Amino acid sequence: MPEIPAGQSRTVLSLEEYRDEVLALVSGPTPAETVSTADPRALLGRVLADDVTSRAPVPAFANSAMDGYAVRWADLAVGASLHVVAEIAAGDRQDPTLGRGECAQIMTGAPLPRDADTVVPVEATRPAGATVTITQLPAHGRGAHVRGAGEDLAAGDTVCPAGTTLDPAWLAAVAAAGCPEVSVRRRPVLGIAATGDELVPAGSELARGQIYESNGTHLAATAVRLGAEVAATTVIPDDEDRFVAALDELSAGCDLVVLSGGVSVGVHDVARIVLGEQADGTFRHVRVQPGKPQGWARWRGRVPVLALPGNPVSTAVSFELFGRPVLDRMLGRPAAPLGRAVAAHGWSSPPGRRQLVPVRLSSDADGRLLAQPAHRRGSASHMVTSLAGADALAEVPEDTIDVVEGDVLTTRSLR
Known part of the structure; x- marks a missing residue:
């Protein structure tokens, strides 16, 4: 050679x-390609090529946040007895009419009757056959324990922007928005x-x-x-x-x-x-x-x-x-955000070069994020085992030759 x-x-x-x-x-x-959302395993870790928008309001209808009774606020008072005219479970399609002094027993997630505007939790009532007595008024007043239609997203709202890496939480959001397929980068x-x-x-x-x-x-x-x-x-x-x-x-x-x-x-x-x-x-x-x-x-x-x-x-x-x-x-993905951590102890750094040290991250009693070199040799280039225990790379600026305990350093996550 x-x-x-x-x-x-x-x-x-x-x-x-x-x-x-x-x-x-x-x-x-x-290039972009279209992938079905039916199998989340095929989408985990993929990057969106286009925004994902909601096909319908989320929630799609007003529903109860508690097990209890759907009531009209105007009928409520401590000691009031209401007549129970229906029972509504999650997934029910019924919409019972509620007249004066009437209520419906309702389960968490069940659709709120159009005549009701509030839910009283079961623990604030005393049931007795076909009636229920109110023992405590909801602290939040009218509308308490009701999830409004579109409270999370309106139809057409952006659920996930292009460039999002689909992790389990984002995949759940896509599913909740009713999207049968998404466009992702190859x-x-x-x-x-x-x-x-x-x-x-x-x-x-x-x-x-x-x-x-x-x-x-x-x-x-x-x-x-x-x-x-x-x-x-x-x-x-x-x-x-x-x-x-x-x-x-x-x-x-x-x-x-x-x-x-x-x-x-x-x-x-x-x-x-x-x-x-x-x-x-x-x-x-x-x-x-x-x-x-x-x-x-x-x-x-x-x-x-x-x-x-x-x-x-x-x-x-x-x-x-x-x-x-x-x-x-x-x-088509944005760069991962940089972090900050405090040096747990001091070490030396070569002059004129930005040092990248594999570090373990932990928190102290005050909640500060601490950076501890993962290996006693710091950033020695041949110490492969230093990578196995590292959570991040800590950056030491080019003009720093001695890191002092308590110095704030930029970090790049390795996880």
């Missing part, structure tokens, strides 16, 4: 500058590869210099969690011809290829060499730690490629910083 020319340097960019550069690899969201299809002669699959006997491959597993699982489909995950050795063949196969039918390893300036960094020579690859140094060396290209002039560094924490942090925004754009 060719040696790196003496004195070779790379353009140095900030996190935001490089993120904007790789975002330009994708022009916009994937899942982006990813090809994922880890590079390096040292990588072997789990279960193999390790020879000297070999390690078990884990980056592909992490990237694939993260991509699926974020709404993508993974077409293939593979390992590519440090051989140019085999790298080209593997990348040709991996990129077929994919919207994005993500590589880990081989992006630095070493003489065996095959991803940099092949992408640079055959795909006009662009390689940068980004002012972050871990994850300084980064690269991108278009394989065969068509398929976007993100080339991430190979140390496990570097790979994970890099995908969070750069891969996730690309997926968000492909899905």
Whole structure:
């Protein structure tokens, strides 16, 4: 393999500058497709391409919020006895007429008779055969314990805006709005590869210099969690011809290829060499730690490629910083909100680079959210176990070299 020319340097960019550069690899969201709401499993985690609007008012009719008696407010007084003329259960279609001094026994969720305007809970009454005596007036007065028609949504109101990721709560809202189908973005299809002669699959006997491959597993699982489909995950050795063949196969039918390893300036960094020579690859140094060396290209002039560094924490942090925004754009989804947490204790940070530290989050007695590094080595790029216990990444600004207990830090959720 060719040696790196003496004195070779790379353009140095900030996190935001490089993120904007790789975002330009994708022009916009994937096409929309229509999916039935009959099976929520098919929609869980999908991203809406269009707003979902309510087909009818929610609730569709005025109904009781309590088990009790539907009454006319004008008939109420402590000690008043009302004649029970009907019993209404949830799902009943009857609408009994209520005259002066009359009421209907009603169950939670049952439609309110049009002549009634209030519900008295059963615990505020004393039933006796066909009559009921009021022992306590509803504290909220006329309209108490009545859910009004359209109180939650009017017909035509937006239930979920485009860009919403459908979780169980949103799926319930779509179902309540009576929508038989929704328009969602097609899942982006990813090809994922880890590079390096040292990588072997789990279960193999390790020879000297070999390690078990884990980056592909992490990237694939993260991509699926974020709404993508993974077409293939593979390992590519440090051989140019085999790298080209593997990348040709991996990129077929994919919207994005993500590589880990081989992006630095070493003489065996095959991803940099092949992408640079055959795909006009662009390689940068980004002012972050871990994850300084980064690269991108278009394989065969068509398929976007993100080339991430190979140390496990570097790979994970890099995908969070750069891969996730690309997926968000492909899905038409807004970026995840950033959080804030207080440093539980102090640690050091490299000057001139934004440090991303895997942290565990917890609350103290005052309700403050605390960030505790998940590993004693902080953001050491090879400490793969630090990711397993982490809830988020805590950001330390470039101009900070010592984090002090109590410092407020920006956080990026990993959950």
